[in-house]
Amino acid sequence: MQRLNLNPFPVLETERLLLRQLINDDAQEIFIHRSDKRILEFIDIPVAKSMADALAFIGKINNFIAANESAYWGIQLKGRQEIIGSICLWNVDYVEEKAETGYVLHPDFQGKGYMQESITAVIKFGFQKLNLNKMVAEVRHDNLPSIKLLRRNGFVFDSVSEDCEIYSLQNPLQETVAG
Numbered sequence: 001m002q003r004l005n006l007n008p009f010p011v012l013e014t015e016r017l018l019l020r021q022l023i024n025d026d027a028q029e030i031f032i033h034r035s036d037k038r039i040l041e042f043i044d045i046p047v048a049k050s051m052a053d054a055l056a057f058i059g060k061i062n063n064f065i066a067a068n069e070s071a072y073w074g075i076q077l078k079g080r081q082e083i084i085g086s087i088c089l090w091n092v093d094y095v096e097e098k099a100e101t102g103y104v105l106h107p108d109f110q111g112k113g114y115m116q117e118s119i120t121a122v123i124k125f126g127f128q129k130l131n132l133n134k135m136v137a138e139v140r141h142d143n144l145p146s147i148k149l150l151r152r153n154g155f156v157f158d159s160v161s162e163d164c165e166i167y168s169l170q171n172p173l174q175e176t177v178a179g
């Protein structure tokens, strides 16, 4: 697999969306995405309590990007500046050639296929550009919208991890090469 190279940052474009690097002007949305109870119901993350927390998070993410450690895209509707959600590739494992994805969408923008569009682009990036062997996602067993998204994209149940389930997707390009 390739080393993650995020400098310059790989902006991903889909039919309706731009997946781009976070900027400090995203702090208001990041604050909501990391504090709205509807979004946090199934995910265990440090809850943002202030705009300062949101700005600190953006700073931390951009340091990871500068160090080529993990990729984190803000999801923007084409023609609008504010982000409606985010998606990442992190926990990059160069030995097993795998990385984990995680994602959130603001509830106002759920049910419209925006994460479907986003994850399609991130899977393509992970398999075609990074040449990952496998992509994984950790999801609570009762997070049905997330499980539905993963299954729709070919992820299958892999294993149990504490109170979560791991779903995984094998790189189809590598399966073909392996015969």
Ligand SMILES: CC(C)(COP(=O)(O)OP(=O)(O)OC[C@H]1O[C@@H](n2cnc3c(N)ncnc32)[C@H](O)[C@@H]1OP(=O)(O)O)[C@@H](O)C(=O)NCCC(=O)NCCS
Residues within 6 Å of the ligand: 038, 039, 040, 042, 043, 102, 103, 104, 105, 106, 109, 110, 111, 112, 113, 114, 115, 116, 117, 137, 138, 139, 140, 143, 145, 146, 148, 149
């Ligand atoms: C997980 C999450 C991103 C899924 O959001 P979502 O909007 O349901 O995801 P999708 O983009 O796959 O959209 C699918 C829905 O849009 C509908 N849809 C509408 N237009 C569509 C289009 N053009 N293409 C695809 N689906 C479309 C689908 O029918 C489906 O609706 P349904 O669930 O009622 O059948 C969202 O629930 C979320 O952010 N949850 C909180 C954070 C979280 O739990 N993250 C995951 C941690 S593992």
